Amino acid sequence: MRRSPTWPIHLALIAVCFVMLVPFYWVLKTSVSGENIFTFPPSIIPRNPHLFYYVDVWYAIPFARYFLNSVIVSVITIAANVVFNAMAGYALTREFRGKGFILILFLSCMMVPFQATIIPAYLITGQLGLLNSYVGLALPQFSTIICIFVFKASFDAIPGSLIDAAKVDGLPEWRIVWTIMLPLAKSAMATNVILSFIWSWNNFLWPLIMTRTPEMQTLPLGLARFLSYQEDTTGALYAFCIMVLAPGILLFLLAQKEFIQGLTSGATKG
Amino acid sequence: MEAYSGSRQHGWRKWLLNRFVLVPAAILAVAGAWDLYASAHDDGLVIGQVLDAQGKPVEGAEVTLWVFSFTTFAENRSVKTGSDGSFRITGNPSHHIQLSAAKPGIGASQRIPIRLYFRSQNTKLAAPLVLPGKA
Amino acid sequence: MDRRTLIKSGLAAAGTVAMPAYLRAQSNRKLSILTWNIADQEALFKEEFADFRAQNPGVEIEWLDKKGPELPAFYQTQLVAGTAPDIVDLQGAIWVEWAANGALLDLTPYMQKEPDVAKLYNQDYLASFVYDKKNYVVPFYIAKTLLFYNKLMFKEAGLAEAPKSFDEIVNFSQAMAKGEKTGFLTLNFDWLYWPLMQMNGVELLKPDMKTPAFNTPKTMEVLDKLAKATASGGINKIAWTGRWVEPNGAFASGNVGMLQAHSASYFFVKGQAPWVNPDTLGAVQNPGNWSTPTNHGFAISKSSKNPDLAWALVKHMTSNKWATEFSLRRRILTGNLAADKAGLEKVKTEDPLAHAVLLTQLEHTDKMCGNWPLPNDAQVKDAFWAEVQNAVLGRKDAKTALADAERAVTRVMRRS
């Protein structure tokens, strides 16, 4: 198998990447098209490309404000996620009474459809006095089950001898977690950061119900609003898509080394 | 533990000179520069000229600024051209406008759409507004 | 037991609903108003509110705007939490259900106290907001369906003028169908397709407003005709499957002969179709002058702590002055007589075609149909429409579909 040529693999992968990227191109093309985007046949390459749809979007909604809100909510979510999930993941590496129950509980929590929980979730947030606030927006996503398991897995992969040695040295538990385990769970953290960012950044229904004032709205709400009828007729909607997607893609490209390589090769280290 | 304390030796360079800081910083720098440029060029100035069908400047033509609002363009303000057919509109509030010129007896020009990169960007018409008649 | 106690027991959560700051402030002269996807008029609303505050010093106004499909979700969540906005802009028939269940304030006493207010509005539109002899809503902006037709396609098919009857609609559609071209489209959300039924004298319910009356040979015949025309390409399938963007987009492509829709479609189509001008697009009343309204109006929540102030703001926003301003800026009809006159006047010179379109909205307002005040409108609509759709798309024969629809509607009626 060492002898087999690699070009068929390249060919297949290039084809797949092409298919995966075409929708991006199509939207990007539409967002800079100078021609009426409803003329048939559609042009593959935009004619008289211009950036004015982006200008339209910028002024159609308070883009900077929504963007800032989205960023703040995402940062809160990410911070809480990394801390809470790391703690829970660490706890799950230990044996204790009721562990089986907790595992089943966590897994079943994944199965509760969020759309059905809006009203009680809203009332609870109201009880906490967090309506229309950044923390209230982020709170339901403060901990995510999948990421807890990702942390658990990477903690499990850390050799026990390392921890025992630290214990003998008399290090307190939190120091062990902080100075030994977290640095070794970097890939889990990268995964967690990216996933919680994605989920928070893309969240749509919760901010819709939760935010009362326009000053608290996030980008997905702006996008959904943009879908409303009149704006559908221009390329501005697609420019908006690009503007909303860009930060996520950028963050992913920045962190992808830690994320993909970390996730795929890190696990084998243990 | 060794590995962790070892990584600290890079100090501030490690924390500042990585792509997670540099890329956002670069983006912020570009945005800041753009903002500076925009705030220095947003007097809402629209400058241009009105000609008749034979290319002669038209004096006293009324040039109207139309501002995009929702589905249509609404009249915002108008000025009269000077003796050389030139006009100067100040206080354009929008990024998406149209201009038209008219003078009784000579007719009305087509509405010229103009798109700007930011609100109230100062702009000079590339081509003059042309009235169909003779001055 | 009151509603909130029950929810709490359901939640097994103790304590009272926390009062956020904006709520606490509500007790003293604060109003909140929720509009339905019209954030583009922010500038206008700001001016209106400033004007209102000048007349009523010390009043604070919180303005909220939500996109159409999400507004009910937002309002109902707020209702459960006890923080419903004082004033809400409602579209279609949703107000009936909310009014019937006691969420909205009966405005009749206010109108009786100030008889001049009601005279400001078009009486037919105002009357369409009456349930159980009580008026719950004041018109904010109005529209009803009309028939758009593509004059180029009519000419090509040798048709001189717009259809005068249901059968002509069907026949004309057939005449224009060729290759990619189809003859007819209608919007179908809410009850906007109902004029097609009304033209044939079909009734949805018996006068008791509880028993289905539509399972007749006539309805069967109508559905059969529609199904046949759809199968043969006379009627575009999107008429029965699309929502808003698809039918308007298809008509804008220039390949569909007619579109039964309300005035807002004109502005959508015009935005997409370079071919639209007074020589190519016709806008006329439906045969028999039937039309289904789709209106927006202001209602006041019963839970409002300042109902009088809320009423004052509703009056303010629909007054001659501000309704006129709204009509001029948005090219829309408001139901306010003076405002619409001024609005039409302005449009007449700027865009004669838009003028023709808007004019249809104020004519034959006595022939509005498909707007029964049903407290369970959403459920009846769903039950009935699903079967109509099956019939016209040929997924069931008309007889079975109508029998199934009758069963479904009966069930909905029994439940409530």
Added chain:
Amino acid sequence: MAMALPAAPERRSTSFLRKATTRQAMLVWCFLAPSLLVFLLYRILPLAWNIVLSFQAWSPLKPAVFIGLENYEEMLTDEVFWQSLWNTVFIILSAPVGIAMALGLALLVNSNISGRNLYRTLIFLSYPLMTVAVAIIWRWMYDERVGLLNYVARLLHLTDTPIPFLNSFFWALPSVVVANIWQMLGFYMIILLTGLQNIPSSLFEAAEIDGATASDRFWRIILPLLRPSIFLCFVIGMLNSVTSFDLVYVMTGGGPGRATEILVTYIYKLGFVQTRFDYAAAVTVVFFIFLITVAWAANRISGGNAGARDME
């Protein structure tokens, strides 16, 4: 779900720890507490609320009355419910298709070729996207007049008349599924890749000595050892697609007719459009039980370790 850690306690059984067992247990619960609290507030209590509500007649507009099983009885004859359930099942059944494709890709990018990190990145790129935007993008791709798919189909003379993908009873659901797979493919691939790299290379070396063919390697080594990863993909993918409210909501709104109505959109509509929160709650409970059952069945099929092993 018992974790594969049978020998774990011993390794830390120093005298120091034995004395501190209670303290240790307290610590564990303290560490779990924040997450548990979040789940309690936003998952468990709302579920309890739904369960209570499902036996009542209630809406925000009127007080609650206990009505026993009426809501559940109604479901039996509710065609829309069954249609939504069927559509949901269809989407779940499409997950294996996506996973199979992702497995192929994972094998390809796991081979020792240059630029494989670039391939991985590009294929994964569709996952971080906002679902609302994905829905808009695909709506545009499927557009009847100027959508790319119709354009290509007509260019290649696959069809003469444009296909109204999202307006056709036949095509709408598959169209949504394709968009969903497009978004999830990269995610599946990464999970499977993790699993692949965890397979000890010694196994392959041994197999090579035994003269095993490529297909032997796949069926005898890769597939069995990947089962936990596949399970993980399936559960995450299933949850993601079945609860992908935004995608369906923006792309088709459940239409045409009920062709793309899935249980989450139906639940949302029942509650917020029809004001039938009581009935919606009953559907939610059934949906929850359904998901648990599917996950349990998948767990049994994949060997019963809840996918935990691949994380080791």
